[in-house]
Amino acid sequence: MKQGAPIANGTLSCAIGLMLIAFSSSSGNAEQPPDKQCVSVSKQEYDSAKRQKLLRTRFSTYVRAGRLGRRSYWYCHS
DSSP states (O other): OOSSHHHHHHHHHHHHHHHHHHHHHHHTTSOOOSSTTEEEEOHHHHHHHHHTTOSBOSSEEEEEESSTTSOEEEEEEO
16 A cells, blocks of 8 residues: 555645645635626627627627726626
C-alpha cells in the first residue's frame, strides 16, 4: 500500500476547494439582468440580431449593458 496517497488526495481536495471558492466569488461580481425575464446571450448572438435589425421586436428586446470592456448582453422576452 502506498503511504503518499492520502497526502496527495488531501492536497487535491484542498486545491479543488480553493478553485471553487475563487469561482464562486468571481461570479458574485457578474452583471445582474436588467429584468427578471432576461437571459444572458453571447456577443455574437447580439451582433447577429443587430445585423438583422432584430434588436427590438414586438415580443423581445436585446440589451447591451455595462461599460466598455465589461459589456454583458441580454435577451429579454416581454
